[in-house]
Amino acid sequence: MSTTSTRPPVLRIVDLSARIGAQQVVESVTLEVPASGVTALLGRNGAGKTSTIKAVLGLIERSGVVELDGERIDTLPTHKIVQRGVGYVPEDREVFASLTVEENLRLAERDAKPRRDLVGDLFPDIIARSQQAAGTLSGGQQQMVALARALLNENRLLLVDEPTKGLSPKLVEEVTDALERASQVVPILLVEQNLAVARRLAKDAVVMADGHVVHVGDAGALLDDEQRVVGLLGVGTASPDSTSHSASHSASHPTSDSTPDREVTT
Known part of the structure; x- marks a missing residue:
């Protein structure tokens, strides 16, 4: 994967497979997340992106190697992985609806000195x-x-799943701004259907199809290649200066009969 960082990857996944019940949802996935910046995990609906994140966290049955800063975590239960410094922002947000904002934040605090100043500055x-x-x-x-909640603690990695899904253009812009600033203090693996957001934030991109990794490389180079984007994602690219609109209604409206590029590039 292309990256300007000379540090070892914060997350290394080798031959990861996962299933939900009897259904295989991830198969032989190998990828790395650099120790800085944003890595975009892209693909059509059902490609296995969310399942990959859940497999890293041990939320679904899995096999293979998952390393955090060189330390294997694939044998650990989810709460131990979180304690090692992996923050998770799920697709459906999962806030405690009956609790106040303050109570939600306080429940998430893991460190003796939570980063309240950072959270207050961002939000x-x-x-x-x-x-x-x-x-x-x-x-x-x-x-x-x-x-x-994820930024309160000194995490080594954030796993962020579809943060702009269903949001108004104004809120997409605000969430994107917050992620951009957060990425300056913690590396992020970002699942995102809005290609304009991915273009703005990501240095590197991993594309999945049918539970497999089919492309790895520089995010800008990929998203500037209209033909490759259409082939891999079934959508057109968005303009570089727009984070409030998804590309051709975004990859959340896939062209299911398009054949993805199965060649993995490095």
Whole structure:
């Protein structure tokens, strides 16, 4: 994978396979996440992106090697992986709706000195609503709470799944800004259907199809190649200066009969 970092990868996955019940959802996935910046995990719906993240966390049955900073974590239960410094922002946010914003944040605190200043700087609107029940927030505000919970602790890696899904253009911009700033302090593996957001944030890209990795490389080079994007994702690229609109309605509207490029590039 192309990266300017000379440090070893923060996350290394080798021959990862996973299943949900009897269904194989990830098969022989190998990838690395550099120790800085954003790595975009792209693919059509059903490609195995979310399942890969859940497999890394041990949320679904898995086999293969998963290393965090050179240390194997694939034998550990989920709570031990989180304690090792892996933050998770799930696709459906999973805030505690009946609890206040402050209570949601306090429950997420793992470190003796949580990074309250960083969270307050990134999400002033959320802090201003600290006594409001999280379930009464807008979808975008709940996404901010989910991101804030992950950033409270000194994590070594963030796994962020579809953070802009279903948000208004204004909130997409705000979430993207927050992720861009967060990536300056912690590396991020980002599942994102909005290609304009991926273009703005990511240095590296991994593309999945049918549970396999089919492309690895520089994110900008991939997203600037209209033909490759159409072949791999079934959508057109978005303009580089727009993070508020997805490319050709984004990859959340896949062209199911397009054949993905099965050649993995390095």
